[in-house]
Amino acid sequence: MENKMSDRTNTTIGDVAEALGVSKTTVSRAISGKGRISPATRNKVLEYIEKHNFKPNTIAKGLAQSKTFxxxxxxxxxxxxxxxxxxxxxxxxxxxxxxxxxxxxxxxxxxxxxxxxxxxxxxxxxxxxxxxxxxxxxxxxxxxxxxxxxxxxxxxxxxxxxxxxxxxNHTEGCGELVSFLLMRGFRRLALLGGNTKHIVTESRYRGFENAHKQAGLAVDRTLVYENMINDVVIEKAIDDILKKKADCILCMDDNICNTVLHKFNKEGIRIPEDIKIASFFNSILLENNHPSISCVDFDxxxxxxxxxxxxxxxxxxxxxxxxxxxxxxxxxxxxxx
CATH class of the missing domain: 3.40.50.2300 (Response regulator)
Known part of the structure; x- marks a missing residue:
């Protein structure tokens, strides 16, 4: 590699990085004098450049000096x-x-x-x-x-x-969870939806709707609650859902689900005996709950x-x-x- 580089007239930062076994970012930092880099590594790069008479072209040097990392x-x-x-x-x-x-x-x-x-x-x-x-x-x-x-x-x-x-893939994941519930005979599915300004809310609702279509069923719009953005509106929606005797509450995310669980625990509402519950998003908020919560898990x-x-x-x-x-x-x- 050293002989090859000695023969080149337009050696790049990438060539130096490959020869030394470091990243292009490290070479850029050594040239520019900016960013986190150890003195030993900077000296190693600069010595190599000097030894091989490497002259970074104007563009490469300009890019290196303008980077903030x-x-x-x-x-x-x-x-x-x-x-x-x-x-x-x-x-x-x-x-x-x-x-x-x-x-x-x-x-x-x-x-x-x-x-x-x-x-x-x-x-x-x-x-x-x-x-x-x-x-x-x-x-x-x-x-x-x-x-x-x-x-x-x-x-x-x-x-x-x-x-x-x-x-x-929120649409497919949420749709698959809803399909499982519909296949188990649950028909009155209530949905506590998130902020309708967020695109992820739209994606998850599409999964909910698609599962119903695939099962040949219509979504019961009287059981769909949008913009559940604080505890007050969530708890009010829960009271309404319980009056309507829904089979299961589907929570758009872990935050909504956590609020529902707290209310049920406070009021002695049993899961799954009195009502089922599931979440379209899993997190550590739900991991230690008893009973354990059905959910869609994303990494x-x-x-x-x-x-x-x-x-x-x-x-x-x-x-x-x-x-x-x-x-x-x-x-x-x-x-x-």
């Missing part, structure tokens, strides 16, 4: 303590992947109608790319990022073929790691799929027996 991750400020479980686990996956490749994470708190923190970070050139952890139907974040031309990835679907997006840490990989691939100019779908597991437990 930071990735911005957006977190919704309106998510409650229980909702933070999802964002924490995806963030762990991102940090594990990115830190192993010498990148750091900068978190931007954003609201549905206020993305000023994200705008400030990008306008000040603090980051090289962005990972959006929640997609909204109005799409203000995505449209802003497209306008800035900064590379970005979304967790969650977005109706734009130019946007790189990762999503667990959110894997989702975070994949987001980290895709954003770095985009930064390296590699071709990446527009939409990546992750798998799921339907887990039937005691709560629907």
């Amino acid at each position: 930071n990735i911005c991750v957006t977190i919704p400020v309106e998510c409650g303590v229980t909702e933070q479980v999802f964002f924490q686990t995806v963030l762990v996956g991102m940090c594990n992947y990115l830190s192993a490749r010498d990148y750091d994470v900068v978190v931007a708190d954003i609201a549905e109608n206020d993305i000023s923190n994200l705008e400030r970070i990008i306008s000040n050139r603090k980051v090289d790319g962005v990972i959006v952890t929640r997609t909204l139907i109005d799409g203000n974040i995505v449209e802003y990022l497209k306008a800035t031309k900064i590379p970005f990835v979304t967790l969650g679907l977005y109706p734009d073929d130019e946007v790189v997006q990762i999503d667990a 959110t840490t894997e989702e975070g790691m994949l987001a980290g990989k895709l954003i770095l691939d985009l930064l390296d100019g590699e071709e990446v799929p527009t939409v990546t779908r992750l798998g799921y597991q339907v887990i039937l437990k005691d709560s629907t027996k």
